[in-house]
Amino acid sequence: MKKILNKPENYVNEMLEGLYIAHPDLITYTNNDVRCLVTANKKEGKVGIATGGGSGHLPLFLGYVGKGMLDGCSVGDVFQSPSAEQMHAVTKYIDSGAGVLYIYGNYNGDIFNFDMAAEMADFEDGIRVESVVGADDVASAGPTDLGQKSTRRGVAGIVFVYKCAGAAADAMLSLDEVKRVAEKAAHNVRTMGVALTPCIVPRVGKPGFSLGEDEMEIGMGIHGETGIRRGKLESADQITVEMLDQIVSDLPFTTGDEVAVLVNGLGATPVDEQYIVVRKINEQLGKLGISVHRFYVGEYATSLEMAGLSISVMKLDAELKTYLDAPAQTPFFVQL
Amino acid sequence: MIVQDFLASASALMTENRDRLIDMDSVVGDGDLGLTMSDGFKAAYESIKESDEQDVGKLFYTAGKAMSVAVPSTMGTLMASGLMQVGKTFKGRTEVQTTEYAALFQAYFDGVSARGKAKVGEKTFLDGLFPAISAMQEAIEAGMSAAQVAQAASDAAQKGFEATQGMIAVHGRAATRGEASRQLLDPGAAVAALLMKAFAQSVS
Numbered sequence: 097m098k099k100i101l102n103k104p105e106n107y108v109n110e111m112l113e114g115l116y117i118a119h120p121d122l123i124t125y126t127n128n129d130v131r132c133l134v135t136a137n138k139k140e141g142k143v144g145i146a147t148g149g150g151s152g153h154l155p156l157f158l159g160y161v162g163k164g165m166l167d168g169c170s171v172g173d174v175f176q177s178p179s180a181e182q183m184h185a186v187t188k189y190i191d192s193g194a195g196v197l198y199i200y201g202n203y204n205g206d207i208f209n210f211d212m213a214a215e216m217a218d219f220e221d222g223i224r225v226e227s228v229v230g231a232d233d234v235a236s237a238g239p240t241d242l243g244q245k246s247t248r249r250g251v252a253g254i255v256f257v258y259k260c261a262g263a264a265a266d267a268m269l270s271l272d273e274v275k276r277v278a279e280k281a282a283h284n285v286r287t288m289g290v291a292l293t294p295c296i297v298p299r300v301g302k303p304g305f306s307l308g309e310d311e312m313e314i315g316m317g318i319h320g321e322t323g324i325r326r327g328k329l330e331s332a333d334q335i336t337v338e339m340l341d342q343i344v345s346d347l348p349f350t351t352g353d354e355v356a357v358l359v360n361g362l363g364a365t366p367v368d369e370q371y372i373v374v375r376k377i378n379e380q381l382g383k384l385g386i387s388v389h390r391f392y393v394g395e396y397a398t399s400l401e402m403a404g405l406s407i408s409v410m411k412l413d414a415e416l417k418t419y420l421d422a423p424a425q426t427p428f429f430v431q432l
Numbered sequence: 433m434i435v436q437d438f439l440a441s442a443s444a445l446m447t448e449n450r451d452r453l454i455d456m457d458s459v460v461g462d463g464d465l466g467l468t469m470s471d472g473f474k475a476a477y478e479s480i481k482e483s484d485e486q487d488v489g490k491l492f493y494t495a496g497k498a499m500s501v502a503v504p505s506t507m508g509t510l511m512a513s514g515l516m517q518v519g520k521t522f523k524g525r526t527e528v529q530t531t532e533y534a535a536l537f538q539a540y541f542d543g544v545s546a547r548g549k550a551k552v553g554e555k556t557f558l559d560g561l562f563p564a565i566s567a568m569q570e571a572i573e574a575g576m577s578a579a580q581v582a583q584a585a586s587d588a589a590q591k592g593f594e595a596t597q598g599m600i601a602v603h604g605r606a607a608t609r610g611e612a613s614r615q616l617l618d619p620g621a622a623v624a625a626l627l628m629k630a631f632a633q634s635v636s
Contacts, residue, residue: 205506208506212547
Protein backbone atom coordinates (compact mmCIF):
# COMPACT_ATOMS: atom_id res chain seq x y z
CA MET A 97 0.00 0.00 0.00
CA LYS A 98 1.35 3.39 -1.01
CA LYS A 99 -0.81 6.20 0.35
CA ILE A 100 -0.31 9.63 1.86
CA LEU A 101 -1.78 9.18 5.33
CA ASN A 102 -0.98 9.09 9.01
CA LYS A 103 -2.70 6.23 10.82
CA PRO A 104 -5.19 4.26 8.70
CA GLU A 105 -7.77 4.41 11.52
CA ASN A 106 -7.64 8.24 11.41
CA TYR A 107 -8.12 8.38 7.63
CA VAL A 108 -11.76 9.50 7.62
CA ASN A 109 -11.68 11.94 10.53
CA GLU A 110 -8.48 13.65 9.38
CA MET A 111 -9.93 14.02 5.87
CA LEU A 112 -13.01 15.64 7.43
CA GLU A 113 -10.91 17.97 9.58
CA GLY A 114 -9.17 19.18 6.43
CA LEU A 115 -12.48 19.77 4.70
CA TYR A 116 -13.84 21.92 7.53
CA ILE A 117 -10.65 23.99 7.52
CA ALA A 118 -10.77 24.54 3.75
CA HIS A 119 -14.50 25.29 3.41
CA PRO A 120 -15.77 27.05 6.55
CA ASP A 121 -18.07 29.24 4.45
CA LEU A 122 -19.99 26.21 3.16
CA ILE A 123 -19.93 23.33 5.66
CA THR A 124 -19.88 22.63 9.37
CA TYR A 125 -20.95 19.73 11.62
CA THR A 126 -23.55 19.03 14.27
CA ASN A 127 -23.92 16.80 17.36
CA ASN A 128 -20.22 17.35 18.20
CA ASP A 129 -19.48 14.68 15.59
CA VAL A 130 -17.33 15.55 12.55
CA ARG A 131 -19.14 12.77 10.71
CA CYS A 132 -22.46 14.64 10.93
CA LEU A 133 -21.71 17.17 8.17
CA VAL A 134 -24.24 19.94 7.49
CA THR A 135 -24.53 23.13 5.49
CA ALA A 136 -23.22 26.35 7.02
CA ASN A 137 -26.02 28.24 5.26
CA LYS A 138 -29.27 26.74 6.48
CA LYS A 139 -32.24 28.28 4.66
CA GLU A 140 -35.37 28.60 6.79
CA GLY A 141 -38.57 27.04 5.49
CA LYS A 142 -36.77 25.00 2.83
CA VAL A 143 -37.08 21.22 2.50
CA GLY A 144 -33.85 19.74 3.85
CA ILE A 145 -32.01 17.20 1.72
CA ALA A 146 -29.69 14.67 3.33
CA THR A 147 -27.48 11.99 1.95
CA GLY A 148 -24.90 9.67 3.46
CA GLY A 149 -22.72 6.69 2.85
CA GLY A 150 -19.28 5.25 3.26
CA SER A 151 -16.10 7.27 2.73
CA GLY A 152 -13.65 6.64 -0.09
CA HIS A 153 -15.76 8.10 -2.89
CA LEU A 154 -15.03 11.86 -2.74
CA PRO A 155 -16.57 14.09 -3.95
CA LEU A 156 -19.41 11.62 -3.18
CA PHE A 157 -21.29 11.90 -0.86
CA LEU A 158 -20.47 14.84 1.37
CA GLY A 159 -18.97 16.99 -1.40
CA TYR A 160 -22.39 18.07 -2.62
CA VAL A 161 -23.51 19.73 0.61
CA GLY A 162 -23.69 23.49 0.11
CA LYS A 163 -25.84 26.07 -1.62
CA GLY A 164 -28.43 24.84 -4.12
CA MET A 165 -27.77 21.14 -3.59
CA LEU A 166 -27.71 19.15 -0.32
CA ASP A 167 -28.05 20.27 3.30
CA GLY A 168 -26.43 17.43 5.17
CA CYS A 169 -24.47 14.20 4.94
CA SER A 170 -23.62 11.52 7.47
CA VAL A 171 -20.20 10.05 6.86
CA GLY A 172 -19.24 6.41 7.42
CA ASP A 173 -15.90 4.63 7.54
CA VAL A 174 -14.37 3.72 4.19
CA PHE A 175 -17.03 1.75 2.27
CA GLN A 176 -19.17 1.40 5.45
CA SER A 177 -22.56 2.90 6.21
CA PRO A 178 -22.76 5.65 8.82
CA SER A 179 -25.07 4.88 11.76
CA ALA A 180 -28.77 5.68 11.91
CA GLU A 181 -28.04 7.92 14.91
CA GLN A 182 -25.65 10.05 12.82
CA MET A 183 -28.22 10.27 10.05
CA HIS A 184 -30.84 11.21 12.64
CA ALA A 185 -28.61 14.00 14.04
CA VAL A 186 -28.16 15.44 10.53
CA THR A 187 -31.92 15.19 9.93
CA LYS A 188 -32.73 17.16 13.08
CA TYR A 189 -30.26 19.89 12.19
CA ILE A 190 -31.39 20.42 8.60
CA ASP A 191 -35.15 20.25 9.21
CA SER A 192 -36.80 23.64 9.43
CA GLY A 193 -40.40 22.47 9.46
CA ALA A 194 -40.77 21.60 5.77
CA GLY A 195 -39.55 18.02 6.18
CA VAL A 196 -36.47 16.19 4.95
CA LEU A 197 -35.71 14.15 1.84
CA TYR A 198 -33.09 11.38 1.95
CA ILE A 199 -31.28 10.62 -1.31
CA TYR A 200 -28.78 7.76 -1.15
CA GLY A 201 -27.40 4.79 -3.04
CA ASN A 202 -29.06 1.39 -3.21
CA TYR A 203 -26.96 -0.61 -0.70
CA ASN A 204 -28.46 -2.72 2.14
CA GLY A 205 -26.41 -1.20 4.98
CA ASP A 206 -27.36 2.32 3.91
CA ILE A 207 -31.02 1.42 3.31
CA PHE A 208 -31.44 -0.20 6.74
CA ASN A 209 -29.82 2.72 8.52
CA PHE A 210 -31.65 5.46 6.60
CA ASP A 211 -34.98 3.68 7.19
CA MET A 212 -34.17 3.49 10.88
CA ALA A 213 -33.13 7.15 10.99
CA ALA A 214 -36.41 8.13 9.32
CA GLU A 215 -38.31 6.20 12.01
CA MET A 216 -36.28 7.89 14.76
CA ALA A 217 -36.99 11.32 13.27
CA ASP A 218 -40.70 10.51 13.11
CA PHE A 219 -40.95 8.74 16.50
CA GLU A 220 -38.76 11.11 18.50
CA ASP A 221 -39.15 14.49 16.78
CA GLY A 222 -42.19 14.31 14.51
CA ILE A 223 -40.11 15.21 11.44
CA ARG A 224 -41.55 13.98 8.17
CA VAL A 225 -38.94 12.17 6.07
CA GLU A 226 -39.21 10.81 2.53
CA SER A 227 -36.58 8.80 0.66
CA VAL A 228 -35.39 8.39 -2.92
CA VAL A 229 -32.83 5.71 -3.74
CA GLY A 230 -30.25 6.01 -6.53
CA ALA A 231 -30.00 2.76 -8.51
CA ASP A 232 -28.46 3.80 -11.82
CA ASP A 233 -25.80 1.14 -12.49
CA VAL A 234 -27.08 -0.82 -15.51
CA ALA A 235 -24.25 -3.34 -15.12
CA SER A 236 -25.28 -4.46 -11.63
CA ALA A 237 -28.67 -6.09 -12.35
CA GLY A 238 -31.48 -6.19 -14.88
CA PRO A 239 -34.20 -3.54 -15.01
CA THR A 240 -37.17 -3.84 -12.64
CA ASP A 241 -40.84 -3.23 -13.36
CA LEU A 242 -42.44 0.02 -12.26
CA GLY A 243 -43.24 -0.05 -8.55
CA GLN A 244 -40.81 -2.88 -7.86
CA LYS A 245 -37.71 -2.22 -5.82
CA SER A 246 -34.59 -1.98 -7.96
CA THR A 247 -31.74 -4.35 -7.23
CA ARG A 248 -29.29 -2.12 -9.09
CA ARG A 249 -26.46 -0.41 -7.26
CA GLY A 250 -26.33 3.36 -6.98
CA VAL A 251 -23.26 5.02 -8.53
CA ALA A 252 -22.24 8.37 -10.09
CA GLY A 253 -25.67 9.13 -11.59
CA ILE A 254 -26.86 10.12 -8.13
CA VAL A 255 -25.08 13.47 -8.66
CA PHE A 256 -27.77 14.37 -11.23
CA VAL A 257 -30.45 13.45 -8.68
CA TYR A 258 -28.75 15.65 -6.05
CA LYS A 259 -28.52 18.55 -8.50
CA CYS A 260 -32.15 18.48 -9.67
CA ALA A 261 -33.68 17.82 -6.24
CA GLY A 262 -31.37 20.40 -4.65
CA ALA A 263 -32.47 23.09 -7.10
CA ALA A 264 -36.14 22.16 -6.60
CA ALA A 265 -35.77 22.48 -2.83
CA ASP A 266 -33.91 25.77 -3.29
CA ALA A 267 -36.91 27.01 -5.29
CA MET A 268 -38.91 26.36 -2.09
CA LEU A 269 -40.99 23.50 -3.46
CA SER A 270 -42.80 21.26 -0.97
CA LEU A 271 -41.39 17.93 0.24
CA ASP A 272 -43.75 15.99 -2.05
CA GLU A 273 -42.71 18.09 -5.04
CA VAL A 274 -38.98 17.83 -4.30
CA LYS A 275 -39.39 14.07 -3.95
CA ARG A 276 -41.23 13.92 -7.27
CA VAL A 277 -38.39 15.80 -9.00
CA ALA A 278 -35.78 13.53 -7.36
CA GLU A 279 -37.65 10.41 -8.46
CA LYS A 280 -38.01 11.74 -12.00
CA ALA A 281 -34.28 12.44 -12.18
CA ALA A 282 -33.45 9.00 -10.71
CA HIS A 283 -35.73 7.23 -13.20
CA ASN A 284 -34.09 8.97 -16.12
CA VAL A 285 -30.41 8.40 -15.36
CA ARG A 286 -28.31 5.37 -16.33
CA THR A 287 -24.63 4.68 -15.59
CA MET A 288 -21.99 2.20 -16.61
CA GLY A 289 -18.37 1.96 -15.46
CA VAL A 290 -15.09 0.31 -16.38
CA ALA A 291 -12.21 -0.47 -14.02
CA LEU A 292 -8.51 -0.87 -14.91
CA THR A 293 -6.97 -1.31 -11.45
CA PRO A 294 -8.31 -2.19 -7.97
CA CYS A 295 -8.52 0.10 -4.94
CA ILE A 296 -7.10 -0.36 -1.44
CA VAL A 297 -9.14 0.26 1.71
CA PRO A 298 -6.62 1.98 4.09
CA ARG A 299 -7.37 -0.23 7.11
CA VAL A 300 -7.14 -3.38 4.99
CA GLY A 301 -3.86 -2.37 3.34
CA LYS A 302 -4.07 -4.53 0.22
CA PRO A 303 -6.35 -4.74 -2.83
CA GLY A 304 -9.51 -6.83 -2.48
CA PHE A 305 -9.05 -8.26 -5.99
CA SER A 306 -6.55 -8.09 -8.83
CA LEU A 307 -6.72 -7.13 -12.49
CA GLY A 308 -3.97 -8.14 -14.93
CA GLU A 309 -1.63 -5.50 -16.37
CA ASP A 310 -3.45 -5.73 -19.75
CA GLU A 311 -6.95 -6.32 -18.36
CA MET A 312 -10.09 -4.26 -17.78
CA GLU A 313 -13.44 -5.09 -16.21
CA ILE A 314 -16.54 -3.59 -17.77
CA GLY A 315 -19.35 -2.88 -15.33
CA MET A 316 -17.37 -3.14 -12.10
CA GLY A 317 -18.99 -1.45 -9.07
CA ILE A 318 -17.45 1.37 -7.02
CA HIS A 319 -16.45 -1.03 -4.22
CA GLY A 320 -14.99 -3.55 -6.66
CA GLU A 321 -18.21 -5.52 -7.13
CA THR A 322 -18.04 -7.93 -10.05
CA GLY A 323 -18.93 -6.44 -13.41
CA ILE A 324 -20.29 -7.79 -16.68
CA ARG A 325 -17.13 -9.00 -18.33
CA ARG A 326 -13.39 -9.00 -17.88
CA GLY A 327 -11.17 -8.86 -20.91
CA LYS A 328 -8.11 -7.43 -22.61
CA LEU A 329 -7.86 -3.65 -22.43
CA GLU A 330 -9.30 -2.05 -25.57
CA SER A 331 -9.11 1.41 -27.12
CA ALA A 332 -10.97 4.39 -25.64
CA ASP A 333 -13.37 4.39 -28.59
CA GLN A 334 -14.15 0.67 -28.27
CA ILE A 335 -14.74 0.92 -24.51
CA THR A 336 -16.94 4.00 -24.93
CA VAL A 337 -19.08 2.37 -27.61
CA GLU A 338 -19.62 -0.79 -25.54
CA MET A 339 -20.62 1.12 -22.39
CA LEU A 340 -22.78 3.66 -24.21
CA ASP A 341 -24.66 0.92 -26.12
CA GLN A 342 -25.69 -0.71 -22.84
CA ILE A 343 -26.77 2.66 -21.37
CA VAL A 344 -28.71 3.79 -24.44
CA SER A 345 -30.59 0.51 -24.93
CA ASP A 346 -31.51 0.29 -21.24
CA LEU A 347 -33.70 3.37 -20.70
CA PRO A 348 -33.96 3.40 -23.74
CA PHE A 349 -32.71 6.75 -25.06
CA THR A 350 -34.09 7.50 -28.54
CA THR A 351 -33.80 9.94 -31.45
CA GLY A 352 -34.80 13.46 -30.48
CA ASP A 353 -33.91 13.02 -26.81
CA GLU A 354 -31.99 15.73 -25.05
CA VAL A 355 -29.56 14.52 -22.37
CA ALA A 356 -26.95 15.54 -19.84
CA VAL A 357 -23.76 13.46 -19.71
CA LEU A 358 -21.42 12.95 -16.77
CA VAL A 359 -18.02 11.41 -17.39
CA ASN A 360 -16.55 10.45 -14.04
CA GLY A 361 -13.00 9.40 -13.17
CA LEU A 362 -12.78 6.65 -10.53
CA GLY A 363 -9.74 8.17 -8.79
CA ALA A 364 -6.61 7.42 -10.80
CA THR A 365 -7.63 8.16 -14.36
CA PRO A 366 -6.32 11.43 -15.85
CA VAL A 367 -8.94 13.94 -16.93
CA ASP A 368 -7.19 13.85 -20.32
CA GLU A 369 -8.47 10.32 -20.83
CA GLN A 370 -11.94 11.34 -19.76
CA TYR A 371 -12.04 13.99 -22.49
CA ILE A 372 -10.97 11.39 -25.06
CA VAL A 373 -14.11 9.51 -24.01
CA VAL A 374 -16.25 12.67 -24.20
CA ARG A 375 -15.28 13.07 -27.86
CA LYS A 376 -16.55 9.58 -28.70
CA ILE A 377 -19.72 9.90 -26.62
CA ASN A 378 -20.65 13.05 -28.50
CA GLU A 379 -20.03 11.35 -31.85
CA GLN A 380 -22.07 8.25 -30.94
CA LEU A 381 -25.02 10.15 -29.48
CA GLY A 382 -24.97 12.46 -32.52
CA LYS A 383 -25.34 9.44 -34.79
CA LEU A 384 -28.39 8.37 -32.80
CA GLY A 385 -29.95 11.84 -33.02
CA ILE A 386 -29.55 12.43 -29.29
CA SER A 387 -28.36 15.92 -28.36
CA VAL A 388 -26.23 16.72 -25.33
CA HIS A 389 -27.42 19.76 -23.38
CA ARG A 390 -24.50 19.69 -20.94
CA PHE A 391 -21.34 17.68 -20.27
CA TYR A 392 -19.85 17.28 -16.81
CA VAL A 393 -16.28 15.92 -16.85
CA GLY A 394 -13.98 15.16 -13.91
CA GLU A 395 -14.15 13.29 -10.61
CA TYR A 396 -17.65 13.07 -9.11
CA ALA A 397 -17.83 9.60 -7.52
CA THR A 398 -14.50 7.87 -7.03
CA SER A 399 -13.38 4.58 -5.61
CA LEU A 400 -10.18 5.54 -3.77
CA GLU A 401 -7.25 5.02 -6.20
CA MET A 402 -9.11 2.85 -8.69
CA ALA A 403 -8.28 3.59 -12.32
CA GLY A 404 -11.19 3.65 -14.72
CA LEU A 405 -14.22 5.79 -15.35
CA SER A 406 -17.98 5.77 -15.62
CA ILE A 407 -20.44 7.33 -18.02
CA SER A 408 -23.82 8.59 -16.78
CA VAL A 409 -26.56 9.83 -19.09
CA MET A 410 -29.75 11.56 -17.94
CA LYS A 411 -32.72 12.16 -20.20
CA LEU A 412 -34.00 15.71 -19.77
CA ASP A 413 -37.37 17.40 -20.01
CA ALA A 414 -38.02 21.12 -19.54
CA GLU A 415 -38.34 20.79 -15.76
CA LEU A 416 -35.19 18.72 -15.20
CA LYS A 417 -33.28 21.05 -17.51
CA THR A 418 -34.28 24.08 -15.46
CA TYR A 419 -33.17 22.47 -12.21
CA LEU A 420 -29.98 21.06 -13.70
CA ASP A 421 -29.01 24.51 -15.00
CA ALA A 422 -29.72 26.34 -11.72
CA PRO A 423 -26.66 27.70 -9.89
CA ALA A 424 -25.06 25.77 -7.04
CA GLN A 425 -22.00 26.10 -4.83
CA THR A 426 -20.50 23.30 -2.75
CA PRO A 427 -16.90 22.36 -1.90
CA PHE A 428 -16.73 20.16 -5.01
CA PHE A 429 -19.42 21.50 -7.33
CA VAL A 430 -19.66 25.07 -8.53
CA GLN A 431 -22.05 26.15 -11.26
CA LEU A 432 -22.77 29.79 -11.98
CA MET B 433 -38.05 -11.03 32.81
CA ILE B 434 -35.34 -8.50 33.52
CA VAL B 435 -34.08 -6.71 30.42
CA GLN B 436 -30.58 -6.26 31.86
CA ASP B 437 -30.24 -9.99 32.60
CA PHE B 438 -31.37 -10.94 29.10
CA LEU B 439 -28.91 -8.60 27.38
CA ALA B 440 -26.08 -9.55 29.75
CA SER B 441 -26.58 -13.20 28.73
CA ALA B 442 -26.84 -12.27 25.06
CA SER B 443 -23.64 -10.22 25.26
CA ALA B 444 -21.76 -13.05 26.99
CA LEU B 445 -23.00 -15.72 24.56
CA MET B 446 -22.18 -13.67 21.46
CA THR B 447 -18.68 -13.05 22.80
CA GLU B 448 -18.23 -16.75 23.60
CA ASN B 449 -19.34 -17.68 20.07
CA ARG B 450 -17.51 -14.89 18.30
CA ASP B 451 -15.00 -17.07 16.45
CA ARG B 452 -17.63 -19.66 15.54
CA LEU B 453 -19.79 -16.91 13.98
CA ILE B 454 -16.79 -15.45 12.16
CA ASP B 455 -15.99 -18.86 10.68
CA MET B 456 -19.58 -19.50 9.62
CA ASP B 457 -19.90 -16.04 8.09
CA SER B 458 -16.56 -16.27 6.28
CA VAL B 459 -17.95 -19.13 4.18
CA VAL B 460 -20.77 -17.00 2.77
CA GLY B 461 -20.38 -13.36 3.84
CA ASP B 462 -17.56 -10.99 4.70
CA GLY B 463 -16.74 -12.65 8.01
CA ASP B 464 -17.50 -9.76 10.34
CA LEU B 465 -20.65 -11.24 11.93
CA GLY B 466 -18.86 -12.49 15.05
CA LEU B 467 -17.40 -9.04 15.62
CA THR B 468 -20.60 -7.10 14.99
CA MET B 469 -22.72 -9.38 17.18
CA SER B 470 -20.31 -9.42 20.13
CA ASP B 471 -19.63 -5.67 19.87
CA GLY B 472 -23.31 -4.91 19.23
CA PHE B 473 -24.87 -6.85 22.10
CA LYS B 474 -22.13 -5.62 24.40
CA ALA B 475 -23.00 -2.01 23.50
CA ALA B 476 -26.71 -2.77 23.92
CA TYR B 477 -26.15 -4.23 27.40
CA GLU B 478 -23.76 -1.52 28.54
CA SER B 479 -26.18 1.23 27.55
CA ILE B 480 -28.73 0.02 30.13
CA LYS B 481 -26.80 -1.94 32.74
CA GLU B 482 -26.56 1.00 35.16
CA SER B 483 -29.97 2.39 34.24
CA ASP B 484 -32.70 2.82 36.87
CA GLU B 485 -35.32 3.19 34.13
CA GLN B 486 -38.40 1.08 34.97
CA ASP B 487 -40.04 1.29 31.53
CA VAL B 488 -39.27 -1.99 29.75
CA GLY B 489 -40.00 -0.40 26.39
CA LYS B 490 -37.57 2.44 26.96
CA LEU B 491 -34.87 0.01 28.06
CA PHE B 492 -35.21 -2.03 24.87
CA TYR B 493 -35.33 1.10 22.72
CA THR B 494 -32.22 2.57 24.35
CA ALA B 495 -30.37 -0.72 23.97
CA GLY B 496 -31.38 -0.99 20.30
CA LYS B 497 -30.24 2.52 19.60
CA ALA B 498 -26.87 1.90 21.27
CA MET B 499 -26.45 -1.19 19.13
CA SER B 500 -27.22 0.71 15.93
CA VAL B 501 -24.57 3.27 16.83
CA ALA B 502 -21.95 0.67 17.71
CA VAL B 503 -22.42 -1.58 14.67
CA PRO B 504 -24.14 0.06 11.67
CA SER B 505 -23.53 -3.05 9.54
CA THR B 506 -26.40 -4.89 7.88
CA MET B 507 -26.91 -7.49 10.63
CA GLY B 508 -26.15 -4.97 13.39
CA THR B 509 -28.89 -2.68 12.11
CA LEU B 510 -31.33 -5.61 11.82
CA MET B 511 -30.77 -6.65 15.45
CA ALA B 512 -31.05 -3.04 16.57
CA SER B 513 -34.34 -2.78 14.68
CA GLY B 514 -35.66 -5.83 16.55
CA LEU B 515 -34.75 -4.37 19.93
CA MET B 516 -36.23 -0.98 19.04
CA GLN B 517 -39.50 -2.53 17.85
CA VAL B 518 -39.83 -4.35 21.19
CA GLY B 519 -39.19 -0.96 22.75
CA LYS B 520 -42.01 0.68 20.81
CA THR B 521 -44.44 -2.20 21.47
CA PHE B 522 -43.76 -2.35 25.23
CA LYS B 523 -43.39 1.39 25.82
CA GLY B 524 -44.90 2.43 29.16
CA ARG B 525 -44.80 -1.09 30.64
CA THR B 526 -42.87 -1.86 33.80
CA GLU B 527 -43.41 -5.63 33.77
CA VAL B 528 -43.65 -8.42 31.21
CA GLN B 529 -45.68 -11.50 32.12
CA THR B 530 -44.76 -15.02 31.00
CA THR B 531 -47.89 -15.02 28.82
CA GLU B 532 -46.43 -12.06 26.88
CA TYR B 533 -43.08 -13.62 25.98
CA ALA B 534 -44.32 -14.68 22.57
CA ALA B 535 -45.64 -11.17 21.87
CA LEU B 536 -42.30 -9.68 22.93
CA PHE B 537 -40.31 -11.78 20.49
CA GLN B 538 -43.00 -11.34 17.83
CA ALA B 539 -42.25 -7.60 18.09
CA TYR B 540 -38.55 -8.37 17.67
CA PHE B 541 -39.41 -10.54 14.66
CA ASP B 542 -41.56 -7.75 13.16
CA GLY B 543 -38.79 -5.18 13.62
CA VAL B 544 -36.25 -7.37 11.85
CA SER B 545 -38.52 -8.50 9.02
CA ALA B 546 -39.81 -4.98 8.35
CA ARG B 547 -36.24 -3.68 8.09
CA GLY B 548 -34.75 -6.54 6.09
CA LYS B 549 -37.84 -7.32 3.96
CA ALA B 550 -37.24 -11.04 4.48
CA LYS B 551 -39.75 -13.83 5.07
CA VAL B 552 -39.61 -17.15 6.87
CA GLY B 553 -38.01 -19.85 4.71
CA GLU B 554 -35.49 -17.54 3.04
CA LYS B 555 -32.57 -18.81 5.13
CA THR B 556 -32.14 -15.91 7.52
CA PHE B 557 -32.21 -14.99 11.21
CA LEU B 558 -36.00 -15.28 11.03
CA ASP B 559 -35.79 -19.04 10.46
CA GLY B 560 -34.28 -19.39 13.91
CA LEU B 561 -36.63 -16.96 15.64
CA PHE B 562 -39.94 -17.97 14.06
CA PRO B 563 -40.08 -21.57 15.41
CA ALA B 564 -39.03 -20.23 18.81
CA ILE B 565 -42.04 -17.91 18.93
CA SER B 566 -44.40 -20.74 17.92
CA ALA B 567 -42.92 -22.99 20.61
CA MET B 568 -43.32 -20.22 23.18
CA GLN B 569 -46.95 -19.74 22.25
CA GLU B 570 -47.66 -23.48 22.66
CA ALA B 571 -45.83 -23.64 25.98
CA ILE B 572 -47.75 -20.58 27.22
CA GLU B 573 -51.06 -22.14 26.21
CA ALA B 574 -50.05 -25.34 28.01
CA GLY B 575 -49.63 -23.24 31.15
CA MET B 576 -45.90 -23.84 31.54
CA SER B 577 -43.59 -21.83 33.81
CA ALA B 578 -41.45 -18.93 32.61
CA ALA B 579 -38.32 -21.10 32.61
CA GLN B 580 -40.09 -23.88 30.67
CA VAL B 581 -41.48 -21.44 28.09
CA ALA B 582 -38.05 -19.92 27.53
CA GLN B 583 -36.35 -23.32 27.31
CA ALA B 584 -38.90 -24.53 24.76
CA ALA B 585 -38.12 -21.43 22.69
CA SER B 586 -34.39 -22.03 22.94
CA ASP B 587 -34.71 -25.67 21.80
CA ALA B 588 -36.95 -24.69 18.89
CA ALA B 589 -34.59 -21.93 17.78
CA GLN B 590 -31.67 -24.37 17.72
CA LYS B 591 -33.72 -26.79 15.58
CA GLY B 592 -34.76 -23.93 13.32
CA PHE B 593 -31.11 -22.97 12.87
CA GLU B 594 -30.19 -26.58 11.98
CA ALA B 595 -33.06 -26.67 9.47
CA THR B 596 -31.56 -23.78 7.48
CA GLN B 597 -29.31 -26.42 5.93
CA GLY B 598 -31.38 -27.33 2.90
CA MET B 599 -32.87 -23.90 2.29
CA ILE B 600 -31.90 -21.74 -0.67
CA ALA B 601 -30.50 -18.32 0.31
CA VAL B 602 -32.48 -15.36 -1.02
CA HIS B 603 -30.68 -12.51 0.75
CA GLY B 604 -27.13 -11.22 1.04
CA ARG B 605 -24.01 -12.58 -0.58
CA ALA B 606 -25.07 -16.21 0.02
CA ALA B 607 -27.86 -15.64 -2.51
CA THR B 608 -25.35 -15.36 -5.35
CA ARG B 609 -24.56 -19.07 -4.83
CA GLY B 610 -28.08 -20.20 -5.74
CA GLU B 611 -28.52 -24.00 -5.41
CA ALA B 612 -25.06 -24.33 -3.88
CA SER B 613 -26.25 -22.34 -0.85
CA ARG B 614 -28.49 -25.24 0.25
CA GLN B 615 -25.73 -27.17 2.01
CA LEU B 616 -24.77 -24.23 4.22
CA LEU B 617 -26.06 -23.35 7.67
CA ASP B 618 -27.23 -19.77 8.00
CA PRO B 619 -25.09 -17.67 10.38
CA GLY B 620 -28.02 -15.30 11.02
CA ALA B 621 -30.16 -18.18 12.27
CA ALA B 622 -27.25 -19.16 14.51
CA VAL B 623 -27.53 -15.70 16.08
CA ALA B 624 -31.26 -16.32 16.66
CA ALA B 625 -30.48 -19.61 18.44
CA LEU B 626 -27.93 -17.83 20.65
CA LEU B 627 -30.39 -15.05 21.42
CA MET B 628 -33.06 -17.53 22.57
CA LYS B 629 -30.47 -19.45 24.58
CA ALA B 630 -29.60 -16.16 26.28
CA PHE B 631 -33.27 -15.58 27.02
CA ALA B 632 -33.61 -19.07 28.54
CA GLN B 633 -30.53 -18.46 30.71
CA SER B 634 -31.86 -15.11 31.89
CA VAL B 635 -35.26 -16.35 33.08
CA SER B 636 -34.16 -19.67 34.56
